[in-house]
Amino acid sequence: xxxxxxxxxxxxxxxxxxxxxxxxxxxxxxxxxxxxxxxxxxxxxxxxxxxxxxxxxxxxxxxxxxxxxxxxxxxxxxxxxxxxxxxxxxxxxxxxxxxxxxxxxxxxxxxxxxxxxxxxxxxxxxxxxxxxxxxxxxxxxxxxxxxxxxxxxxxxxxxxxxxxxxxxxxxxxxxxxxxxxxxxxxxxxxxxxxxxxxxx
Ligand SMILES: [Mg+2]
Numbered sequence: 001x002x003x004x005x006x007x008x009x010x011x012x013x014x015x016x017x018x019x020x021x022x023x024x025x026x027x028x029x030x031x032x033x034x035x036x037x038x039x040x041x042x043x044x045x046x047x048x049x050x051x052x053x054x055x056x057x058x059x060x061x062x063x064x065x066x067x068x069x070x071x072x073x074x075x076x077x078x079x080x081x082x083x084x085x086x087x088x089x090x091x092x093x094x095x096x097x098x099x100x101x102x103x104x105x106x107x108x109x110x111x112x113x114x115x116x117x118x119x120x121x122x123x124x125x126x127x128x129x130x131x132x133x134x135x136x137x138x139x140x141x142x143x144x145x146x147x148x149x150x151x152x153x154x155x156x157x158x159x160x161x162x163x164x165x166x167x168x169x170x171x172x173x174x175x176x177x178x179x180x181x182x183x184x185x186x187x188x189x190x191x192x193x194x195x196x197x198x199x200x
Contacts (some may be wrong), residue, residue, distance in 0.1 A: 001101045001102070001149060001150045001151070001152060002101070002102045002103075002104060002144070002147065002149050002150070002151045002152070003096055003101055003102070003103050003104070003152045003154065004104045004106055004141070004151065004152065004153045004154065004155075004164075004171075005093075005103065005104065005105050005106070005127075005154050005155075006105075006106065006107065006108075006154065006155040006156060006157065006160070007105060007107040007114075007117070007118070008107070008109070008156075009156040009157070009176075009178040009179065009180060010089070010154060010155055010156045010176050010178070011085055011086060011089040011093075011105075011123070012081070012084050012085055012086070012089075012117075013084045013085070013086055014084075015179075016084055017081070017084045018032070019032075020077055020084075021049060021074070021077070024070055024073045024074055024077060025052070025053065025056060025062065025070060026062070026066070027061075035052065035055070035056065035061075036052070039051070039052060039055045040052075045110075046108075046109045046110035046113070046134060047109065047110060047113060048110040048112055048113040049074055049113055049116075050071075050112070050113070051110075053067060053070055053071070078116055078117065078120045079120055081117055081120050081121055082120075082121060082122045082123060085121075085123055086193050088192070088193035088194040088196075088197055089193050090123065091193075091197050092154075092193055092196055092197050092200070093123060093126045094126075095197060095200075096126075096200065097126050102128045102129075102149070103126050103127045103128060104127055104128060104129040104130070104131065105118070105124065105127040105129070105130045105131070106130075106131045106133070106137055106140060106141065107130075107131070107132050107133075108132075108133055108134070108136070108137055108160070109132070109134065110134060111132055111134050114132045115132055118130060118132065136163075137160060137163075137164055138163060138164055138166075138167035138168075141164065141167070141168065142167075144168055145167070145168060150170075150172070151168055151170065151171040151172070152171065152172045152173075152174070152200070153165065153168075153171050153172070153173045153174070154173075154174045154176060154196065155173070155174075155175065155176065156175065156176045156177070156178035156179075156180050156181060157175075157178075157180040157181075157183060158175050158180060158181055158182055158183055158184050158186055158188075158190075159180070159183045159184040160180075161173050161175050162184065162186065173188075174191050174196060174199075174200075175188055175189075175190050175191065176190065176191055176192070176193060176196070177190050177191065177192045177193075
């Protein structure tokens with residue numbers, strides 16, 4: 001069976017991870033959120049830490065000396081990214097790979113930033129394939145439409161998950177618990193990772 005995992009909010013505690021990024025930039029959580037909204041969400045852009053840093057330099061919130069330290073600090077921080085993987089997520093990956101399933105990690109976002117995160121992830125060893133896309137996951141997963149293997153999709157983002165299921169109708173989907181589990185109306189169950197460890 002092929003298991004397709006999402007990263008942010010599914011396997012990775014993205015909220016805690018972002019709190020650490022805010023601390024590195026010297027921003028309160030509120031200021032982080034305001035800047036995140038202004039520079040990325042409002043512009044319909046995917047987040048990239050280095051771009052955020054450049055915006056903050058231009059806005060004179062961060063000076064050049066601080067920026068040097070911040071660039072060092074974020075590289076160090078990225079090396080600790082596995083500590084933000086949900087423990088039950090790690091358990092699930094271990095279980096599925098022990099059972100000889102094929103695991104794939106498919107992540108949507110800014111190519112440079114997602115790559116910085118994933119190349120530091122030790123859990124990437126569990127995945128036969130890692131796909132990063134900044135367009136859409138359905139296109140990135142087109143190659144699966146010819147596969148005869150059973151496909152399971154595990155993703156916290158309900159909207160993205162149901163769109164994926166439309167392009168691969170035979171896929172079984174599990175929406176995992178998180179801030180995006182109801183970003184589109186649906187009656188499907190929402191699972192915690194601990195539940196999935198038992199269910200799958
Ligand atoms: Mg996600």
